[in-house]
Amino acid sequence: GNSVTQMEGPVTLSEEAFLTINCTYTATGYPSLFWYVQYPGEGLQLLLKATKADDKGSNKGFEATYRKETTSFHLEKGSVQVSDSAVYFCALILYNTDKLIFGTGTRLQVFP
Amino acid sequence: GAVVSQHPSWVICKSGTSVKIECRSLDFQATTMFWYRQFPKQSLMLMATSNEGSKATYEQGVEKDKFLINHASLTLSTLTVTSAHPEDSSFYICSARWHTGELFFGEGSRLTVL
Numbered sequence: 001g002n003s004v005t006q007m008e009g010p011v012t013l014s015e016e017a018f019l020t021i022n023c024t025y026t027a028t029g030y031p032s033l034f035w036y037v038q039y040p041g042e043g044l045q046l047l048l049k050a051t052k053a054d055d056k057g058s059n060k061g062f063e064a065t066y067r068k069e070t071t072s073f074h075l076e077k078g079s080v081q082v083s084d085s086a087v088y089f090c091a092l093i094l095y096n097t098d099k100l101i102f103g104t105g106t107r108l109q110v111f112p
Numbered sequence: 113g114a115v116v117s118q119h120p121s122w123v124i125c126k127s128g129t130s131v132k133i134e135c136r137s138l139d140f141q142a143t144t145m146f147w148y149r150q151f152p153k154q155s156l157m158l159m160a161t162s163n164e165g166s167k168a169t170y171e172q173g174v175e176k177d178k179f180l181i182n183h184a185s186l187t188l189s190t191l192t193v194t195s196a197h198p199e200d201s202s203f204y205i206c207s208a209r210w211h212t213g214e215l216f217f218g219e220g221s222r223l224t225v226l
Contacts (some may be wrong), residue, residue, distance in 0.1 A: 004155070008153075019148075036217075038217075041219065042219055043116060043118075043216070043217035043218045043219045043220065044205070044207075044217035045216075045217070046214060046215070050207070089156070098144070098146075098209070099157070099158055099159065100156075100215065101158075102148075102155045102156040102157075102209075103155055103156055104153060104155050105155075105156075111187070
């Protein structure tokens with residue numbers, strides 16, 4: 001079936017450290033891939049997306065590249081800030097559908 | 113961006129009672145809204161698609177008589193958990209589709225059934 005697997009958290013980093021949150025997927029066809037972020041007390045917000053293989057989504061210093069050969073969409077940021085502390089969800093949507101399939105979410109905690 | 117708000121953000125109720133959760137699109141009209149639930153350490157799972165003016169479409173395995181969805185206006189969808197039991201305790205999240213197709217999510221509602 002279609003699914004998304006994320007690394008378990010929490011991920012704990014010091015400010016300015018490099019961040020990677022792994023995400024792999026299983027899907028029939030060619031999905032679009034997303035990263036959503038949920039800050040404390042707020043709803044999920046779209047962080048970035050990629051719609052086809054080798055596309056790179058980027059926003060707020062975060063990047064993720066759609067890797068079809070490894071079925072991955074890892075989230076990276078070169079230098080995290082305390083304000084990046086949140087829960088990050090990897091998700092996919094199958095072509096011609098509107099059903100988002102989410103990973104379990106990874107909590108990131110950044111300390112000064 | 114667009115804003116979606118849920119209410120209440122958390123609720124505790126006794127077993128056997130019914131609980132209503134509201135999802136509002138505050139600054140846009142949404143013909144389609146979605147309801148998800150999340151158990152601890154698990155993914156958000158789509159429960160149903162709510163279409164304004166028509167019946168909701170439920171995902172396989174979701175009891176439509178248990179989880180009543182009403183999308184009576186372009187800015188409001190409600191989820192009613194009827195005769196709630198402890199196993200219904202979960203985090204419920206709604207999303208609304210903007211005219212661009214992008215989804216905007218509410219803050220979530222945590223239900224605890226005693």
